[in-house]
Amino acid sequence: MARSFNSTVLQMWRKPREVSILADLSRLMAAAAHEIIEHQESSRFFSWMQLEAPTRFPEFFDQAGDGQARRAMATSLGLALWNATPLPDHGYRPAPLAPAEGQDPCPCQSAEPYVACCGRFAAFPGLETEQMWLYVVEELSDEQLWQVGRAGVLPPVELEGASRRLLDGGSPRRALRLLAPLFSDPSKLTAEHEPLLGPLLQAFAAIESGMPGTALKRLSSTLRPPLSGALELRHATFLADAEQWEEAWSCFARAQREDPRRQALPAVEAFLLLTEGHPSRAALRARFWLAQRRRAEPTHGSAIGVFLQQVSADPQATRAAYVHTGAPRPCQDFLAAMLRLD
């Protein structure tokens, strides 16, 4: 009893502190990305870490303790940041430095041997290049973003994170510069690129004020199945959120035709029918899909199956539970949730 009380108190005490350290680290990573990309020079960056970082991020460096420990923290954190940061002059790949050892001069530029200086303290664990990319994309020029996209430097997962970061920061045009080169040659695209369709549609929609139009039509005529179906399914939810039901349903039909095996299709169809205000048709379609699924795969209990059962049993209650009128983009959000279960 006493122990669980103590551990609860401990958690309450630790949590805000950990959160604020993470926020500080995130600000420090952004500032380091700025510094590194601007000069692309390691010794200059290490001086910056020693002179600037502890005063700009006291909340973070105060954790370290006294002067020498802070110095060591600036050194090892600087090394982790530098080693993870992709450099434009290095083909957008990091140029990692070997860690100092023993009698090497200490990288903090104290003129002491490493072992007697920063080497006395524990090293900061390495950072992932994937994490640094999120900050680096914000520092690159439009031309550099285009180069990164064209050179195919970033794997799809990282490209998705980086383009979402630009979108969230209110730069849809810059997100498009990163994504467009890849989509200019659809023959190179595979199923792995599907997660990029979401940010791509969002960028189109932001630029063409509200609804993806011309650029999307061009893309949809060149993509091949199953990617073309995946694009149509996303477009259908965009249109549904704008209550353009006729267009939404024709996109949905194309999605069904071009990627019929997609697990999320039945749930999205039922959700769109509920949202449009056709509960009995939604229940009918859910029953149809459930019967199909029983034939195809006798296992029950998946989240999509449970949703379809709810729609079939009580569409009105399901509508009340799932369809939140007033949410900015309920159909897109529902699809995103279904795709995570797919």
Ligand SMILES: [Zn+2]
């Ligand atoms: Zn040192």
